[in-house]
Amino acid sequence: MLRHLEIRDMLIIAHLDLEFRDGLNVLTGETGAGKSILLDSLGFVLGWRGRAELVRKGAEQGEVTAVFDLPEGHPAHALLAEAGLPGGSELILRRVNTRDGRKTAFINDRRASGEVLRALSATLVELHGQQDDGGLLNERGHRALLDAFAGHDALLDATRAAWAERARAAKALRAAEAARDAIRAEEEFLRHAVGELDQLDPQPGEEARLDAERRLMQGAEKIRSDVARALSALGPEGAEGAMRDADRWLQGAADRAEGRLDAPLTSLERALIELGEAAQGVEDALDALSFDPHALDACEERLFAIRGLARKHGVLPDDLGGFAADLRARLAALDASEGDIAKLQKQVAEAGARFDAAATALSAARAEAATRLDAAMAQELAPLKMERAVFATSFSAGEPGPEGIDTVAFTVATNPGAPAGPLNKIASGGELSRFLLALKVVLSKGADALVMIFDEIDRGVGGATADAVGRRLATLAAGAQVLVVTHSPQVAARGGHHFRVQKSVSDGMTTSEVVALPPEARRDEIARMISGAEVTEAARAAADDLLRG
Template structure:
């Protein structure tokens, strides 16, 4: 609820302190007295976009402070928490506009942006009037209003959940399909490469082993002759035979040498043993170097094949095994992906069916709510002297989304047989005011904590119709707070609290002021609204009658 509004140096207001009350608050005054300035100032502190030249002439800056009372469940608390601003039972908005156009805002003495102010304003105030494109006249908000009227939170939440599941299923199918498409583009290459690698089956370390064997075999022809000559020199025709003869000669002479040949004979025997080991090693080397030329060709072919595959795939020869494993994994993913895709497509069909069912239930509930709203509005139009008018909520198909597959549009036909159309295009000023009021009465449930402002919504009506408008506004204010700017005495008489806006010229300066009216003052103000500047006894009597109800 708006409890107070303090305005300093805004347009023709130099200083103004207003305290508002629950129920129906009415503001009256002559045309041009400054009633619209109050709304401009309130819109300014709420962050609404409006006129730029708000600072009073000669002042350095203008300032507006608005004080709201918030109950514990008020939606403004969530906005404050998200913005990191202090909360509480009181909400103080303050905004300053300097003469050079700079604007600065505070929420509970903490600096904030205009965006935060506007987010708060949506939870605090509703403005309704003939040019209110933010509220009932904006078709973009009609579906949400219809849902609120019909109490469709549950089917709408179910539809949003189903839409979220559908979106998730679609993303999963799309991702899997994209991955499969990418793999399929190279499937032929993958299968050929894996077959080629499997056929060759390169092993870690094989490249180095083959290279060593190849080099050894290539060098064998050059060194085998030298080793063979050495073997001959070490054998019976060479060192072994000579040493054997020497041992036999010395053995024959040893008995006669008095022991002097024992040591040489022992050394020769040892030398023969070492010589035998040397011969064995040389023989083994000859056996190793004894190879088939076809084997060399086979070694070279495999070595070159391994290195060719390594170059082809940009991998080290020893990594070809792991590389082949990676290719096999991608082929396995392709084979498994088809099964995954089939499963995900089944999930998608189920999610689509779930969404279609939820959206269908929501559409049916909206159709029921639309019929109920049409009946309720038509019932409200009759007391407002518009019993011949027709109000219809039109539901049309829309692109599927989280809130279903419908759009809702409030339409009117002011006379039977006349074509229906949008509220602000078909109805005249007075008719539009009454349509808006009837709609608001039907759409407003229990106290939402929102202050409703009606800006001359009674324009163009009078007499019994204006009285009906006043009664509807009073009913609307029973569960909350309503502010009405009005020129209608019938509406003003229904107010629980009454302020008069007055303009006067002092020392060449025009200043607007607002005064709370006592009961006698209120009689005079309503009499002025009835009779004009000259207030007669008859006008006062009529004013008393209006106030008496």
């Protein structure tokens, strides 16, 4: 509920401080008094797009503050939480417009964007007028309105879930087909590359080992002769033979040397052991340096093959094995893709069938609800003096989507036998007002969380029809808060709370103000609406009749 509205320095409003209550709040006043400015100011604080120049002449900035009561469960609570804004049972919106055009919004005293403000306003206020293109006249919203009237949320949820399942299955199928097609485009390359890699079968660390062997073989011929000479020098014809002769000679002399040769003999034995080990190592090295000349060719051929494949595929030689495994996996995926795609196609078909079933059930429920809506509209149109008009909810096949397969449009025929058409194409201004009001009354179930504003929706009607409009607005306000800008005394008389918008001129400056009317002043205002500028006793008597209802 809109509880409080404060306006400072907006257009011709210097300062207004208004308290609203639930039920039917009516705003009246002469043409040009500033009623539209009041709505423009409310729209400004709600983030709606409107006039570019709003700041009152001579002021540095204009400011509007609106205070709403938020009951538990109101959808605004979720929006506030999502935006990280403070919540509570009271919502304070404030928006400032400077003279240079800069606009700043605050929600519960926290700086907020215009986007968040507009999202919140959609949960707070609903504006209706004769040019209500964004509301009931917008065919794109008729299906949602019919669903809200029908109350078949379970069917809608089932259809949305089935659509989401179908969409997921279709997405998985498209991804699998795209992956298959991408691999298929390079299948020839993959099979050739895998064949090369499998034939070569490079192993981790092999390139480094082959490189070391190649360098060893390349250098072996240069050092082999020196190693052979060294082995000969160490062997029986060289150092080993001389040391064994020395050992034999010393062993023969040791008995007569009184122990003096024991230590040298021990050292010599150790030296012979070390010499044998050295000779064996040199002999092993010589054997290693002995190779078949063809082995060098084979080593180089394999080394160059490994390096060539690594350069070709842009990987390190040690990574060729892993690269080959990746290519084999892609080929395996291609070979298995047809079976996987067939499974996914089956899943898509099954999900599609479930969606079709859910959408068909929803369509049947909509058709039944449309019959009830059309009947309810007929009952509402009769009191509005449009008993000859026909309201019909039309169906046509639409693009399948999360809300089903139906395109829904509200159509009217204003006279028997006349062709039906869209509301805003067929109905005149006064007829359109009454159609919109009847629709709002019928569709208002569950709308008590919204403040409904009707801007001169009774324009073009009078007498008994205006009275019927007033009664319908009062009915609508029984479970909600309704604000009505009206020139009709019959409508004004139905208000629970009456405000008059009036202009005054002081020191050459025109300002607009809004005053809450007590009973006697209200009587005079309705009398003015009946008779014009001069309020007569007859007009006051007529006002009394209207107020008694």
